[in-house]
Amino acid sequence: GHYIVCGFGRVGRNVATELIATQRKFVAIDHVETQMDTQAERFPELVFLHGDASDDDLLVSAGIAEAAGVFAVTGDDSRNLMITITAKQLNPQIRVVARCHEVRNIEKLRKAGANAVVSPDFTGGMRIASLMLRPHVVSFLDEMLRSEHSVRVEEVALPADFTPCSLGSLALSHPDYVLIAVRTGKDWIFNPPADFILQPSHAVISMASPSGRLALEQALQR
Amino acid sequence: GHYIVCGFGRVGRNVATELIATQRKFVAIDHVETQMDTQAERFPELVFLHGDASDDDLLVSAGIAEAAGVFAVTGDDSRNLMITITAKQLNPQIRVVARCHEVRNIEKLRKAGANAVVSPDFTGGMRIASLMLRPHVVSFLDEMLRSEHSVRVEEVALPADFTPCSLGSLALSHPDYVLIAVRTGKDWIFNPPADFILQPSHAVISMASPSGRLALEQALQR
Ligand SMILES: [Ca+2]
Ligand SMILES: [Ca+2]
Numbered sequence A, B: 001g002h003y004i005v006c007g008f009g010r011v012g013r014n015v016a017t018e019l020i021a022t023q024r025k026f027v028a029i030d031h032v033e034t035q036m037d038t039q040a041e042r043f044p045e046l047v048f049l050h051g052d053a054s055d056d057d058l059l060v061s062a063g064i065a066e067a068a069g070v071f072a073v074t075g076d077d078s079r080n081l082m083i084t085i086t087a088k089q090l091n092p093q094i095r096v097v098a099r100c101h102e103v104r105n106i107e108k109l110r111k112a113g114a115n116a117v118v119s120p121d122f123t124g125g126m127r128i129a130s131l132m133l134r135p136h137v138v139s140f141l142d143e144m145l146r147s148e149h150s151v152r153v154e155e156v157a158l159p160a161d162f163t164p165c166s167l168g169s170l171a172l173s174h175p176d177y178v179l180i181a182v183r184t185g186k187d188w189i190f191n192p193p194a195d196f197i198l199q200p201s202h203a204v205i206s207m208a209s210p211s212g213r214l215a216l217e218q219a220l221q222r
Helices: A010-021 A056-061 A077-090 A103-111 A120-133 A135-145 A210-219 B010-021 B056-061 B077-090 B103-111 B120-133 B135-145 B210-220
Strands: A003-006 A026-030 A047-050 A069-072 A095-099 A116-118 A152-157 A177-184 A187-190 A202-208 B003-006 B026-030 B047-050 B069-072 B095-099 B116-118 B152-157 B177-184 B187-190 B202-208
Touching: A003 A010, A003 A077, A010 A026, A010 B120, A056 A077, A069 A077, A069 B120, A077 A095, A077 A103, A095 B120, A103 A116, A116 A120, A116 B120, A120 A135, A120 B010, A120 B069, A120 B095, A120 B116, A120 B120, A152 A177, A152 A210, A177 A210, A177 B177, A202 A210, B003 B010, B003 B077, B010 B026, B056 B077, B069 B077, B077 B095, B077 B103, B103 B116, B116 B120, B120 B135, B152 B177, B152 B210, B177 B210, B202 B210
Parallel strands: A003 A026, A003 A069, A026 A047, A069 A095, A095 A116, B003 B026, B003 B069, B026 B047, B069 B095, B095 B116
Antiparallel strands: A152 A202, A177 A187, A177 A202, B152 B202, B177 B187, B177 B202
């Protein structure tokens, strides 16, 4: 499935840049057409629709029925709320991530069906504080998240037919990954001991290179 | 040393909230006084100065000579540039983290002396994209960064008088920390092998609880 980016201002264009970097297809919608003229160089293969992204017809034209996700990222909280509700109405399975200006609107966007809500002013403030108080940790986390860097946090879900067994019996040790935690539903166990019993519903969180991730997936296929 | 938050809008107040959460002292400056009247409840013990934060006299009044850091986080890139230059002039040792609206101004703020520059629209866009594309990893990284949670990424620098020795000889294994990497200057070695030789200039990156961090620090004091 592709993605629909509703609102192609500064935030929406940064979302689009990350979609391109990770090779995802997307359609952009904005009510300001000039937004696009100036961006043709940065986004040469962009599919752009002009109009109100909370309009049912426009979302249908953008292929919402087959889309994997909608970004409700205009600069207007009310419009993002309307986009969220419309998107979920047209495709209840779709994932919606919404942008929010006023903190008091976060809960309203969640109630409207947004799977996640982000306030750039909040995220930015946290990052600014972290860069002052613990710059080394921030740069390490950045390197982990950066697409070009080889190591990042990865989560590998255990297969549904996984036979429960102790972590120790799997002898998970490899130069290309470090085991960090096991996710059990919504919670997670940090640095689980060797006698921890892995279940089919669990997921293993590691730091890994792409080859390390593959090695871990193979070790857990049993 | 205390911190000086220049610009007490949405971003500045989020910075202040994190400073309070991590028990740091700070002074806030904004040219809009009403900004503060409405915030007395959220920040009961706030020291607030009214005026232009790029004004030398005001920064001196805010104690810039003894401060540890300045946040240049007004909504205006030019003003943040002026605050950065003024702050570094008055105290060349001070750490400055600046907010930036237009990406083209990031490099100018760095040249003016900012130690780090953050664009909330960029950070927000990356986070919005990540929450769509890899929600589990984001929530794991959030939990690591959250102050109340016990486990986070920690960096422990080796003492200057550390006697070089192999990582294996230290037998670093503990339920409260997981070794991830060793930082060697600006670069880092992921998942270093047992025969890796630790040097006094290195730092060990781990995921650890507060007690795990202490245990690791003690293990490295030799
Ligand atoms: Ca827009
Ligand atoms: Ca301001």
